[in-house]
Amino acid sequence: MSTDYWWQQALPVPDMAFAEAAGQRQLQLTKPPGSLGQLEQLAAQLAACQRRRDPQLQRVRICVFAGDHGVVEEGVSAFPQSVTASMLANFAAGGAAISVLADQWGAELRLVNLGLVGGPCGLPGVEDLQLMPGTDNFAEQPAMPLEVCLAALQAGREQAQAAAAAGCQLLIGGEMGIGNTSSACALASALLQLPVAELVGPGTGLQGAALAHKAAVIERALALHGPALQGPLDALQRLGGLEIAALAGAFLGAAEQRMAVLVDGYITTAAALCAVRLNPQCRPWLLFSHRSAEPGHVALLQALQAQPLLDLGMRLGEGSGAAVALPILRSACALHNRMATFAEAGVAGPDA
Ligand SMILES: O=C(O)c1ccc[n+]([C@@H]2O[C@H](COP(=O)([O-])O)[C@@H](O)[C@H]2O)c1
Ligand SMILES: Cc1cc2nc[nH]c2cc1C
Secondary structure (H helix, E strand, C coil): CCCCHHCCCCCCCCHHHHHHHHHHHHHHCCCCCCCHHHHHHHHHHHHHHCCCCCCCCCCCCEEEECCCCCCHCCCCCCCCCCCHHHHHHHHHHHHHHHHHHHHHCCCCHHHHHHHHECCCCCCCCCCEECCCCCCCCCCCCCCCHHHHHHHHEEEEEHHHHHHCCCCCCEEEEEEECCCHHHHHHHHHHHHHCCCCHHHHHCCCCHHHHHHHHHHHHHHHHHHHHHHHCHHHHHHHHHHHHHHHHHHHHHHHHHHHHHCCEEEHHHHHHHHHHHHHHHHHHHHHHHECCCCCCCCCCHHHHHHHHCCCEEEECCCCCHHHHHHHHHHHHHHHHHHHHCCCCCHHHHHCCCCC
């Protein structure tokens, strides 16, 4: 018996008539045609998503989803598990990279705890969903029960709904979870059918034998779950993180709400791949901010036919790469909306 899930409904499509009109306007602006490069396509894509001639990015919401990972007991991270919870406190206190960037660019920051080993964090400014006390070790058993995976997807969807209801024009998804590059790598390997060796990377800083051990743990997990990994929902439930499932739900939910998404780095792109596999119609709503230094990110971006805007060697997560790319999107909109046309400025246009 098959079950119908919310993300299986038809999703809206961006209105390409607005993209076409935006392309026509770009030809009339006082610059050689095409000279703003990718900024021109960005403005057109946002115009199509927002169904308006003058795309706006005043209200941007960054949702950072946090969760702990049982696989950390295998020794797959350079940092202790306690850092997930303490960084969440740092986000709330304003001292983390994403806190600074959200403040710098006037973006709203929402913090969501999906499940920490130490229980609810009880911090003001954090939504404490605490679906389970961190995932189970996916090298030994499924990361989470199906109901928990569904609840995490729904939690992400509800964040997108809340952002849309508040009038936000763009959603940035961020994550915090010690051990989650192992989860992202396992998901990428399962969904792309690529060897772990091509996708595994240092995460927070593993090198040498420790990195080889991380690869072996992920391979062991994939061998354990192999036959049961039938599709993206199985993969999320068995290999995923709570925050990765929530991100996938947020991306699908954003598409449902006709809201564009700016995807961050390695882990968020793995979540984006899960979302696109759950419903390919969410793909046109996704923009990609940067290429992470995590080596497996390239394969994920290629699979999604994504061209990220920046390549700064960042590998932080939190939504930080997307927050750094936000002013580029804002410049694309400002130029599109406010530059004079050749006719308005009395400047001679291109020779026919
Ligand atoms: O977003 C990325 O590209 C990225 C690449 C490497 C590490 N991270 C962050 O580092 C943490 C996971 O690293 P690890 O080594 O504990 O698996 C997690 O909190 C992520 O936000 C993030
Ligand atoms: C300090 C620290 C900050 C982070 N932010 C996202 N992932 C992180 C991992 C660590 C270790």
